[in-house]
Amino acid sequence: MQVLYVDLVVDPYAPEPLYVQVAASLRAKIESGELAHLAPLPSEKAIEQEYEVSRDTARRAIGQLRDEGLVFTIPQRGTYVGPRP
Amino acid sequence: MQVLYVDLVVDPYAPEPLYVQVAASLRAKIESGELAHLAPLPSEKAIEQEYEVSRDTARRAIGQLRDEGLVFTIPQRGTYVGPRP
DNA sequence: GCGAATTTGTACGTATGTATC
DNA sequence: AGATACATACGTACAAATTCG
Numbered sequence: 001m002q003v004l005y006v007d008l009v010v011d012p013y014a015p016e017p018l019y020v021q022v023a024a025s026l027r028a029k030i031e032s033g034e035l036a037h038l039a040p041l042p043s044e045k046a047i048e049q050e051y052e053v054s055r056d057t058a059r060r061a062i063g064q065l066r067d068e069g070l071v072f073t074i075p076q077r078g079t080y081v082g083p084r085p
Numbered sequence: 086m087q088v089l090y091v092d093l094v095v096d097p098y099a100p101e102p103l104y105v106q107v108a109a110s111l112r113a114k115i116e117s118g119e120l121a122h123l124a125p126l127p128s129e130k131a132i133e134q135e136y137e138v139s140r141d142t143a144r145r146a147i148g149q150l151r152d153e154g155l156v157f158t159i160p161q162r163g164t165y166v167g168p169r170p
Numbered sequence: 171g172c173g174a175a176t177t178t179g180t181a182c183g184t185a186t187g188t189a190t191c
Numbered sequence: 192a193g194a195t196a197c198a199t200a201c202g203t204a205c206a207a208a209t210t211c212g
Contacts, residue, residue: 017180043196054182059197076189076197102199128177139201144178161178161208 010051019060022051026061030070030081041071041079095136104145107136111146115155115166126156126164 010021026042029035042050047058062079065071072084095106111127114120127135132143147164150156157169 012181019180045196056181056183060180073197074190076195077191078196097200104199130177141200141202145199158178159209161176162210163177 010053017060018051018053019057019064022047022053022057022061023064025051026065027068027070030065035081037082039081041065041081043078095138102145103138104142104149107132107138107142107146108149110136111150112153112155115150120166122167124166126150126166128163 009025010018012018014021016024026035026047035041041062044055044058044062047053047061048055051058062071062073066073066079069083071079071081073079094110095103097103099106101109111120111132120126126147129140129143129147132138132146133140136143147156147158151158151164154168156164156166158164
């Protein structure tokens with residue numbers, strides 16, 4: 001039986017690392033405005049469940065966006081859209 | 086019986102995270118010249134054994150020095166002292 | 171050139187701590 | 192008090208590229 005993954009945002013068989021794919025998906029939501037300025041990003045656990053990845057992968061994705069200056073994290077609070085205030 | 090850890094560079098009971106302590110130790114070796122410009126840092130595995138920490142902790146320590154611009158990493162090669170060339 | 175060893179990268183799991191809500 | 196959320200720290204496994212004998 002053939003299995004397709006067309007409904008998945010991330011593809012474990014793609015050459016790009018999973019965390020890069022998750023980051024790209026989140027980045028798209030930021031750039032489209034779906035995640036507005038100062039809006040909270042999905043939590044690590046929410047990303048785990050939404051994308052069906054490990055927490056490690058969720059954290060890497062957020063870390064990449066943080067490195068890009070797109071989001072900032074407040075420890076024990078969450079991660080928000082925008083440059084570090 | 087009282088146990089002291091005076092011989093350990095890192096102290097699991099200290100308030101600072103282990104990876105910060107490992108990074109501080111490596112930073113001191115760089116600043117003292119023990120690790121000269123372009124010299125290779127100990128590999129992740131070597132750091133694991135030297136400091137008796139997990140690879141996760143070793144990687145975090147190296148990552149911190151990289152964030153500080155003190156070292157740069159060449160994938161599948163190693164990490165070297167100096168700014169990214 | 172080949173194969174083994176080395177080294178970093180990615181990905182998963184689990185546990186604990188701490189701060190916030 | 193309990194749930195939520197991020198930070199740290201341990202472990203394992205496999206992949207990919209480089210280095211070395």
